[in-house]
Amino acid sequence: MSLIEILKTLANENRLTILEWLQDPEAHFPPQKHGDLIEYGVCLGAIARKLGISQPAATNHMKVLVNAGLVTLTRNSNWVYFRVNKETVSLFLDDLQTKIAP
Numbered sequence: 024m025s026l027i028e029i030l031k032t033l034a035n036e037n038r039l040t041i042l043e044w045l046q047d048p049e050a051h052f053p054p055q056k057h058g059d060l061i062e063y064g065v066c067l068g069a070i071a072r073k074l075g076i077s078q079p080a081a082t083n084h085m086k087v088l089v090n091a092g093l094v095t096l097t098r099n100s101n102w103v104y105f106r107v108n109k110e111t112v113s114l115f116l117d118d119l120q121t122k123i124a125p
């Protein structure tokens with residue numbers, strides 16, 4: 024995904040907040056019954072509850088983050104978990120720094 028597309032993705036406060044939380048899920052979410060926060064990621068329901076939005080609204084935000092490559096999705100049975108894609112975030116930050124502070 025292009026630098027501009029990722030910047031557009033992060034221009035939404037909820038998506039930026041989600042990405043921040045997913046960087047350190049143990050600091051921002053309680054333990055989950057069905058899947059370790061680090062190994063699996065954070066379930067959609069926990070993200071929706073913490074943001075105070077509906078699951079469909081959270082799904083839309085997560086879809087945008089996944090499409091931008093900033094977050095990965097893992098399915099386990101009936102659960103959907105999300106983790107930050109540290110490689111993409113690192114490449115994005117390197118690209119941004121090259122563009123604005125060479």
